[in-house]
Amino acid sequence: MLSVEHVTKIFPNGRGIRDVTFSVRRGEVFGFLGPNGAGKSTTIRHIMGFLKPDQGSVKVCGYDTWKEQGRFQKYIGYLPGEIAFIEGMTGKAFLDFMAGMQGGVDPAWRDELIRRLQFDVRTPIRKMSKGMKQKVGIVAAFMHRPEVIILDEPTSGLDPLMQKVFIELVLEEKARGTTFLMSSHNFPEIERTCDRAAIIKDGVIIAVKDIHELQSMQRKLFEVTFETEQELDDFMKCGLKIDSREGNRVRVAVQGDVDRFIRETARFHVRNIDVFTQNLEDIFMDYYDREGQTP
Amino acid sequence: MNMPLYRQMLAINLKMFMNYAFGSAFYILLMFWIYPGIAKNSSSLNSLIDGMPEGLGKAFGLENGFGSVGAFISGEYYGLLYLLILSIFCILVSTQLIAKLVDQGSMAYLLSAPTTRTKVALTQAAVLLSGLVLICAVTTLAGFAGYAWFIGDLGDFDGTGFVLLNAGALLLFFCIGGISYLISACCNDEKRALTLSGVIIIGFFSLNLIGKISGELSWMRHISVFSLFDPGEIVGKTADWPVSIAVLAGLGAVAFAAGMIIFRKRSLPL
Numbered sequence: 001m002l003s004v005e006h007v008t009k010i011f012p013n014g015r016g017i018r019d020v021t022f023s024v025r026r027g028e029v030f031g032f033l034g035p036n037g038a039g040k041s042t043t044i045r046h047i048m049g050f051l052k053p054d055q056g057s058v059k060v061c062g063y064d065t066w067k068e069q070g071r072f073q074k075y076i077g078y079l080p081g082e083i084a085f086i087e088g089m090t091g092k093a094f095l096d097f098m099a100g101m102q103g104g105v106d107p108a109w110r111d112e113l114i115r116r117l118q119f120d121v122r123t124p125i126r127k128m129s130k131g132m133k134q135k136v137g138i139v140a141a142f143m144h145r146p147e148v149i150i151l152d153e154p155t156s157g158l159d160p161l162m163q164k165v166f167i168e169l170v171l172e173e174k175a176r177g178t179t180f181l182m183s184s185h186n187f188p189e190i191e192r193t194c195d196r197a198a199i200i201k202d203g204v205i206i207a208v209k210d211i212h213e214l215q216s217m218q219r220k221l222f223e224v225t226f227e228t229e230q231e232l233d234d235f236m237k238c239g240l241k242i243d244s245r246e247g248n249r250v251r252v253a254v255q256g257d258v259d260r261f262i263r264e265t266a267r268f269h270v271r272n273i274d275v276f277t278q279n280l281e282d283i284f285m286d287y288y289d290r291e292g293q294t295p
Numbered sequence: 296m297n298m299p300l301y302r303q304m305l306a307i308n309l310k311m312f313m314n315y316a317f318g319s320a321f322y323i324l325l326m327f328w329i330y331p332g333i334a335k336n337s338s339s340l341n342s343l344i345d346g347m348p349e350g351l352g353k354a355f356g357l358e359n360g361f362g363s364v365g366a367f368i369s370g371e372y373y374g375l376l377y378l379l380i381l382s383i384f385c386i387l388v389s390t391q392l393i394a395k396l397v398d399q400g401s402m403a404y405l406l407s408a409p410t411t412r413t414k415v416a417l418t419q420a421a422v423l424l425s426g427l428v429l430i431c432a433v434t435t436l437a438g439f440a441g442y443a444w445f446i447g448d449l450g451d452f453d454g455t456g457f458v459l460l461n462a463g464a465l466l467l468f469f470c471i472g473g474i475s476y477l478i479s480a481c482c483n484d485e486k487r488a489l490t491l492s493g494v495i496i497i498g499f500f501s502l503n504l505i506g507k508i509s510g511e512l513s514w515m516r517h518i519s520v521f522s523l524f525d526p527g528e529i530v531g532k533t534a535d536w537p538v539s540i541a542v543l544a545g546l547g548a549v550a551f552a553a554g555m556i557i558f559r560k561r562s563l564p565l
Binding site: 045048049050051052069070071073074076077078080082083084085086087088089097098100101102103140 | 297299300302303307396399400401403404405406407408409410411412414560561562563564565
């Protein structure tokens with residue numbers, strides 16, 4: 001459906017992407033992860049045919065996105081990472097315009113998208129907040145029911161309720177057979193939607209993983225507050241991995257084995273428990289740093 | 296051409312196009328309105344001009360004198376102010392149509408729709424040219440209206456000469472528009488595109504002006520495309536049309552085509 005083959009692009013400042021290769025199957029939701037500046041957006045710009053690869057090629061539905069401009073766009077919906085609309089239009093005028101450019105937009109489906117994302121389309125674009133622009137962008141990417149949807153950080157600027165609506169939308173379209181590629185920092189979003197994810201660092205793909213593998217790699221930090229310091233001292237002897245301690249409070253790192261943590265903790269009087277989940281990038285960076293340390 | 300894009304771009308820019316067109320029309324009406332007053336004193340004005348250094352009179356289009364309304368309009372409006380208005384129009388509009396969309400990032404939306412870059416570039420060129428044609432047409436009509444209104448019977452007016460004058464101006468700005476369009480298509484940065492085409496086009500304009508003022512520096516005129524549109528010569532029926540048409544139309548067409556090809560082939564920072 002979408003294949004990126006050995007794409008290399010080095011910018012004059014020496015940064016860029018090197019030999020990026022992956023492919024996304026029909027009906028699959030593919031996550032694209034990596035720290036800022038790792039090359040996610042650069043890769044997406046190659047997929048959209050904005051940048052000319054130094055080497056390699058990108059194919060969407062069999063069309064080369066650099067050489068066959070005008071052919072592949074019919075099958076693609078795109079949400080840019082930094083949304084910029086044409087000035088001097090309202091949301092509705094912009095969506096009408098894009099519908100005219102795309103052709104074949106079902107007005108009922110578009111209205112439903114607008115209704116579910118809950119925003120006023122008559123607002124002039126220059127008066128819109130970041131979240132509202134993001135919603136207009138999401139409607140523009142989904143409204144022509146493309147076969148492949150490319151989303152660059154889709155939920156940035158959306159409140160948690162709208163993130164949930166967005167995830168529902170992605171899952172519904174996925175069930176219809178739509179293929180997705182999305183870059184994201186938001187773990188729940190990736191966890192709930194993606195089948196696989198690629199990790200990019202310094203312009204190089206370091207792994208393409210199944211989402212279940214990623215979940216098992218996720219480390220949780222539990223912050224436990226005990227009644228007394230004495231209890232904490234006793235707790236420390238149990239051999240769980242301790243991240244840090246301060247007074248009668250301790251941070252325990254748990255990866256996978258939640259059950260043992262619960263049993264050990266239950267032996268004492270616990271005043272409070274908080275949980276911190278690592279964000280995805282930390283997981284990968286941790287994981288690959290460790291890989292590097294123990295060859 | 297992409298029709299939805301063309302319609303949208305016209306919808307966004309039409310108001311500005313009309314402002315230029317009506318501004319120009321208003322000014323030309325003003326010129327016709329004041330002409331009768333000037334004509335009464337034309338002999339004294341003509342002697343005043345004869346007293347001025349020759350170059351200065353030429354630079355400001357006074358060499359045909361104030362004897363006829365055609366000479367007056369061609370010298371006073373088409374020789375200077377109209378050229379400046381249309382130069383500014385070309386610089387601003389061509390920058391807005393491509394470089395600004397690339398700089399802002401909204402070009403990403405145009406290119407994510409099922410169209411090609413060549414079509415987008417062609418459409419934007421068509422929008423620029425539509426604006427130019429509109430301004431020239433409104434100005435021409437205003438000229439005829441002004442004559443009928445303030446001077447007298449249109450039968451006495453050298454209509455052919457006036458239409459040729461406007462056609463010549465349109466031809467010149469086809470070429471100038473092409474140059475600013477080419478610059479806009481090459482630039483990722485809106486400000487840079489604006490500066491570059493401003494410097495080049497106003498530079499051409501100044502070279503033409505300086506070349507006219509000073510006899511020693513008259514060679515400067517020949518580097519400037521503005522020298523190929525000489526309102527005095529057109530009204531005086533001594534213009535060298537074949538050369539002007541060949542160079543202006545040729546250069547303009549090459550610049551537009553080059554802009555489209557470059558825009559098609561380059562990486563865009565979207």
